[in-house]
Amino acid sequence: xxxxxxxxxxxxxxxxxxxxxxxxxxxxxxxxxxxxxxxxxxxxxxxxxxxxxxxxxxxxxxxxxxxxxxxxxxxxxxxxxxxxxxxxxxxxxxxxxxxxxxxxxxxxxxxxxxxxxxxxxxxxxxxxxxxxxxxxxxxxxxxxxxxxxxxxxxxxxxxxxxxxxxxxxxxxxxxxxxxxxxxxxxxxxxxxxxxxxxxxxxxxxxxxxxxxxxxxxxxxxxxxxxxxxxxxxxxxxxxxxxxxxxxxxxxxxxxxxxxxxxxxxxxxxxxxxxxxxxxxxxxxxxxxxxxxxxxxxxxxxxxxxxxxxxxxxxxxxxxxxxxxxxx
Amino acid sequence: xxxxxxxxxxxxxxxxxxxxxxxxxxxxxxxxxxxxxxxxxxxxxxxxxxxxxxxxxxxxxxxxxxxxxxxxxxxxxxxxxxxxxxxxxxxxxxxxxxxxxxxxxxxxxxxxxxxxxxxxxxxxxxxxxxxxxxxxxxxxxxxxxxxxxxxxxxxxxxxxxxxxxxxxxxxxxxxxxxxxxxxxxxxxxxxxxxxxxxxxxxxxxxxxxxxxxxxxxxxxxxxxxxxxxxxxxxxxxxxxxxxxxxxxxxxxxxxxxxxxxxxxxxxxxxxxxxxxxxxxxxxxxxxxxxxxxxxxxxxxxxxxxxxxxxxxxxxxxxxxxxxxxxxxxxxxxxxxxxxxxxxxxxxxxxxxxxxxxxxxxxxxxxxxxxxxxxxxxxxxxxxxxxxxxxxxxxxxxxxxxxxxxxxxxxxxxxxxxxxxxxxxxxxxxxxxxxxxxxxxxxxxxxxxxxxxxxxxxxxxxxxxxxxxxxxxxxxxxxxxxxxxxxxxxxxxxxxxxxxxxxxxxxxxxxxxxxxxxxxxxxxxxxxxxxxxxxxxxxxxxxxxxxxxxxxxxxxxxxxxxxxxxxxxxxxxxxxxxxxxxxxxxxxxxxxxxxxxxxxxxxxxxxxxxxxxxxxxxxxxxxxxxxxxxxxxxxxxxxxxxxxxxxx
Numbered sequence: 001x002x003x004x005x006x007x008x009x010x011x012x013x014x015x016x017x018x019x020x021x022x023x024x025x026x027x028x029x030x031x032x033x034x035x036x037x038x039x040x041x042x043x044x045x046x047x048x049x050x051x052x053x054x055x056x057x058x059x060x061x062x063x064x065x066x067x068x069x070x071x072x073x074x075x076x077x078x079x080x081x082x083x084x085x086x087x088x089x090x091x092x093x094x095x096x097x098x099x100x101x102x103x104x105x106x107x108x109x110x111x112x113x114x115x116x117x118x119x120x121x122x123x124x125x126x127x128x129x130x131x132x133x134x135x136x137x138x139x140x141x142x143x144x145x146x147x148x149x150x151x152x153x154x155x156x157x158x159x160x161x162x163x164x165x166x167x168x169x170x171x172x173x174x175x176x177x178x179x180x181x182x183x184x185x186x187x188x189x190x191x192x193x194x195x196x197x198x199x200x201x202x203x204x205x206x207x208x209x210x211x212x213x214x215x216x217x218x219x220x221x222x223x224x225x226x227x228x229x230x231x232x233x234x235x236x237x238x239x240x241x242x243x244x245x246x247x248x249x250x251x252x253x254x255x256x257x258x259x260x261x262x263x264x265x266x267x268x269x270x271x272x273x274x275x276x277x278x279x280x281x282x283x284x285x286x287x288x289x290x291x292x293x294x295x296x297x298x299x300x301x302x303x304x305x306x307x308x309x310x311x312x313x314x315x316x317x318x319x320x321x322x323x324x325x326x327x
Numbered sequence: 328x329x330x331x332x333x334x335x336x337x338x339x340x341x342x343x344x345x346x347x348x349x350x351x352x353x354x355x356x357x358x359x360x361x362x363x364x365x366x367x368x369x370x371x372x373x374x375x376x377x378x379x380x381x382x383x384x385x386x387x388x389x390x391x392x393x394x395x396x397x398x399x400x401x402x403x404x405x406x407x408x409x410x411x412x413x414x415x416x417x418x419x420x421x422x423x424x425x426x427x428x429x430x431x432x433x434x435x436x437x438x439x440x441x442x443x444x445x446x447x448x449x450x451x452x453x454x455x456x457x458x459x460x461x462x463x464x465x466x467x468x469x470x471x472x473x474x475x476x477x478x479x480x481x482x483x484x485x486x487x488x489x490x491x492x493x494x495x496x497x498x499x500x501x502x503x504x505x506x507x508x509x510x511x512x513x514x515x516x517x518x519x520x521x522x523x524x525x526x527x528x529x530x531x532x533x534x535x536x537x538x539x540x541x542x543x544x545x546x547x548x549x550x551x552x553x554x555x556x557x558x559x560x561x562x563x564x565x566x567x568x569x570x571x572x573x574x575x576x577x578x579x580x581x582x583x584x585x586x587x588x589x590x591x592x593x594x595x596x597x598x599x600x601x602x603x604x605x606x607x608x609x610x611x612x613x614x615x616x617x618x619x620x621x622x623x624x625x626x627x628x629x630x631x632x633x634x635x636x637x638x639x640x641x642x643x644x645x646x647x648x649x650x651x652x653x654x655x656x657x658x659x660x661x662x663x664x665x666x667x668x669x670x671x672x673x674x675x676x677x678x679x680x681x682x683x684x685x686x687x688x689x690x691x692x693x694x695x696x697x698x699x700x701x702x703x704x705x706x707x708x709x710x711x712x713x714x715x716x717x718x719x720x721x722x723x724x725x726x727x728x729x730x731x732x733x734x735x736x737x738x739x740x741x742x743x744x745x746x747x748x749x750x751x752x753x754x755x756x757x758x759x760x761x762x763x764x765x766x767x768x769x770x771x772x773x774x775x776x777x778x779x780x781x782x783x784x785x786x787x788x789x790x791x792x793x794x795x796x797x798x799x800x801x802x803x804x805x806x807x808x809x810x811x812x813x814x815x816x817x818x819x820x821x822x823x824x825x826x827x828x829x830x831x832x833x834x835x836x837x838x839x840x841x842x843x844x845x846x847x848x849x850x851x852x853x854x855x856x857x858x859x860x861x862x863x864x865x866x867x868x869x870x871x872x873x874x875x876x877x878x879x880x881x882x883x884x885x886x887x888x889x890x891x892x893x894x895x896x897x898x899x900x901x902x903x904x905x906x907x908x909x910x911x912x913x914x915x916x917x918x919x920x921x922x923x924x925x926x927x928x929x930x931x932x933x934x935x936x937x938x939x940x941x942x943x944x945x946x947x948x949x950x951x952x953x954x955x956x957x958x959x960x961x962x963x964x965x966x967x968x969x970x971x972x973x974x
Contacts, residue, residue: 029888039433046437050444055508058637059447060844065459067501069440071494072467078883079490085888114896114958119475139476142958172490173470174433 020161020185024110025089027167031180032084034077040175043073073175080178083117083169087140091162091186092147096316098281099193102151105162105186110145119171122148125164125181154190157277157320161187191316192274194282201286203260224248229310259293259305277319284319288312298322333432336477338375340469341432342368345423347462348442349416355449357401360413363394367420374424387425391418412445429473436466451844453836464491497879504872506865507848525604526752526773528565530575532717535731535752536708541770544602545754546610547837548766551596555612557756559647561776561788562610562768564753566626568662572670573717575735575750578662582630586623590616592648597766599641600841605634610753610768612645613788625659626749627651627786638845652785655747660780663747671716671739673723678743689781691744695737696794702726704733706796730792734775737791747780751788761827762834897961900968901946908939911973921947935973942967 036044047070054062092106111117117140140146154160168179224237227247237248262283267276280296287294288307295305296315301322303315333341346368353361367390374381394417395405402410419438426432443459468487472478478486525545526538546562554560568578595612609621611629618641622630631639666675677698685691703726710727713720718739721732728736734750741748755774757766776790842850855863863871905915905924913931915924925943929936945964949957 042433042437046440050440053444057448058509058847059444059451060846061447061451061456061459062444063505064456064498064502064843065440065443065447065463067498067505068460068463068491068494069466071497071501072463072490074497074880075490075493075883078880078886081884082886171474172486173467174429174474175470 020183022185023090025182025184027084027087027089027180027182029081029085031182032081032178033180034081034176034178036175037170037177040073040177043069043175047073073173076173077176077178079172080169080176082115083120083171084167084178084180086113087111087117087167089167089182089184091184094162094186094188096189096191096313096320097154098191099154099157101154103154103160103188103190105150105152105188106147107150107162107165107184108145108147109140109167111140111143114142116140116142116144118169120167120169122150122165122167124150124152125166152188157190157192158324159187159321160190189317189320191320192277192281194285195275195278198279198282201260201283201290201292202262202266203292224250225304228306228314229308231306259295260287261295261297261305262287263297264299265297273323277322281316281319284312284315332427333429334472334477335375335378336480336483337429337432337469337472338371338426339480340465340472340483341423341426341435342372342375344436344439344462344465344469345419347458347465348439348446349419351446351455351458352412352416352442352449355409356413356416359397359401360417363397364416364420367417367424371420371423381424381427384425387421390424391421394418394421408448412442412448415442415445432469432473436469439466453839456843460491464488467491497876500875500879501872502846503851503854504868504875506868507846507851509848525602525606525770526564528567528577528606528608530565530567530731530735530750530752530775531573532713532732532735533729535773535775536729538773539708539729539771543770544833545604545768545770545772546599546601548597548599548757548768549764550766554597554757554759554766555595555647559612560756561613561751561774561790562754562757563613563628563751564608564610566624566628566749566751566778568626568659568749570665570667570735570739572667578626578749579658580625582622582624584622585617586614586627587625588614588627588649588651590614590644590646590649592646594644594646596642596644599643600837600845601635601639601641603635603637603639605636607631607634609635609639609641611643613647614645614649614651616644616646618643625656637847638840640841640845640849650785652780653783655780655785660747663749663780664742664745666739666742671718673716673719674736674739675743677722678740678745681740682744685744688746689784691741691746692779692781692787692789695740695744696789696791698740699733699737699791699794704728704794706730706733706792731775733791733794734777737777737789741777741779749778751776751778755790760830760834760837762830763837765834765837767833897946897949897964900965901950904942904946904968904971907971907973913973921950932973938967938971942971 047066050062050066050069053059054066088110090108090110092108094103094105097103107122109120109122119137120140121135121137123135138146138148150162150165152160152163162184164181164183166179166181168177170177224240225248227236227249231249235250237250240246240248260283262280264276264280267279271279280298284294284296291307293305293307294315296303296318298318301318303311303318349364349368356364395414398410398413398417399405402413404410405414415438419435419442422431422435422438426435439462443462446455446459464484464487467490468483471483471487471490527534548554565577566580567575569576594616597612599609599611601609607622607630609629609631614627615621615623615629617623620632621641622632624630629643681691681694681698685694699722702722704722705727706729707727708729710721710729710732711725713725717732718736721728722736722740731750731752738748738750752773752775754768754772755776756772757768759765760767774792776788776792778786779789780786851868852863855861855868860867860871901921908914908928913928919927921943922940925940928939932939942964945960945967949960949964
């Protein structure tokens, strides 16, 4: 077993975290870990020196002071523990983002107890993430809840799962760090980053080639296709719906309307996969912004033309997950 | 990563914490250093108040260097207890001036703990303990402020006090059970024990008088039965036989595990609590019987095995009637006859005359006392300056002296007359504290008397001071001296209210000394055997401590895990409300919901109606509605139910 694998096993055994957990996650006593901070260790050393001095000089009050500070430090372990125990965690929404923009996960922490929780920090468990300057301590009121955003950099398209998170506190005295690890089951879709610069949207070129999609219009009935939420209700095949069949949308041919079909296979040969996806992404965004109907053909997927947010997102999702296992 | 700058409230708490740990040191630090520290702290306070940046590092380095130089000039050295504490005080003040972030602040807090420990080296009375407790609260408050948000000073103090209060039980357990080891573990700096007044092992004119000016307690005794009458209250200290014409020193002697005499006659049994005086001798009534762990010198002093650096408790039995020194060694007797040649010629002549007058050696002491009495010697704390031969000046010129002059003159006279004699120093007298019945002996009871050796009788105590001022023996220093104003305030007996106040304070202080400061290995054993753990060695203690610690930890964990949901709290309040209504004969039927119940009560008791309906409505909204997360509404319900007292 290699070192990383060993480490993972150790973590799984030690911190009882094996993967994404269903919501809500309850932080029970067995999930909370308590260790002294560096300052706590420094204080322990100081107390040891004070104890030796008290013995050496027979200072009764020295003993008393040493034991008092030690006891308060000991009590602070329980305060730190109490500050984390019993919290419940539910993942919030994670909006899809383009690769390169930070992904934002909302995590809802709720405090069912009658005491407020103070000085909590929530961050991904990687050691560097906790030191990021934008990680600010937060409080949760008695019986209250709070939403904390976790920002993660995105480097690849596809699904970005929320990594394991650390919720920690050094409250009340900074001597003791109590923490818990958990991984809410939530993931964020990362679209490919749109190509920065390149050929314009191939509008109108399709008709010449005849290989593109049919022109869309309102004139002649041309067939039925799957219904998409953005389709006009006037075009829904209501009769079929009334018979209990699936929702279909009637399509009509109409020359002269602007539409575009974005086709993987019509990219210049020699272009890499990611470059093609980047260009298609840019075109999808441009077509959406221009209000043009667009379709998308990818190897293994063919999305008929359409428009609207849902259509755009479906296309982007296909682009994001192209060639990846959809899990 | 750079840590964030300190907030104003954090700086302020740090300053409070530092001041509380430094201020009590003002009593023993040199004035220049007190000034320097106050200036530095004041500067820091001003900078924090105006929100201005802290001084540059180079300036601070220069300040630190000049501070070290100041300490070196004041103490002529840099190592040892006093310069060490002075250095720490100064450097702590400078450190505060460069405390920018949280890590610096924590360093300051750890340093201030050492400052507090340093204070205990000087004094450990109740005032100091209270100050240390306040210091601990301030420290905890400072730590809280470093960790949490800004809060009002009042709320922060309360939070800190609550934490300290929670720590107290565990502290008490540790204090009682932590295995006590008698220090020191390693060599102490030469000046570790200073600032102690008391007798010394030599006596020059004026020494005892100087000790007498202190009202500090030398030791306490608690007698089983009645204390001895005033004339028997001679507490033996250093015995001085070697005389060089001015100063008396200890003579030849040997130290043994057992006394050189056989105890006989009536006995006084007592417990002596000796304040530390950094000397080996103990102070016992004549003549202590054998006790384990003690040493006995051939001049009948009781000695400890090591210098008394800490308050010490001794269980002693003394037999005043014991005959001692019947077969004294020749060397001791010859030293007790030595006089430096050429000194005090007039006294020597007096001795020779007495010897000629006396029919037997045993008459000479009485003749000498008679002579003293006839010469009109006056007893005073502040005698006129003496000439070259102290004893001659005292006996024939100034005729004013304190007990050491009487004792020295008497011994010189007897030696001149050929009778072996020596000076004994110690304490004479003492008084009962009316509050707790303990017998208190102060430095002002320091005394010097004489011991004379007579063939067939051995060493006999003779107090020549009694010849001139008999009230010194019966009524203490205050009874013997005509002028009260020279006496320590607490020894004067013309202010009865002051005496009562003093007795009360000292009784409390005695408790404190016995149980807190004097809690040593012996005390610990005694306490544990009183609790039924007679043979508690350190393994037992550690096991006990672990058990107690676990118990405390378990209680704390139970408290930490006790989950009280808001619904529980609301239901508890509601149950109380229903109980109160049931008590006036309006119980809730089991099928009744809160609103139905309130409606019925509104019909039966219109006077309560509006209150009851309001409470029931609030309860229903909190319990079944969406409002349950609103802590304010919950508190309002709690308050209104608490105030609801139907009749």
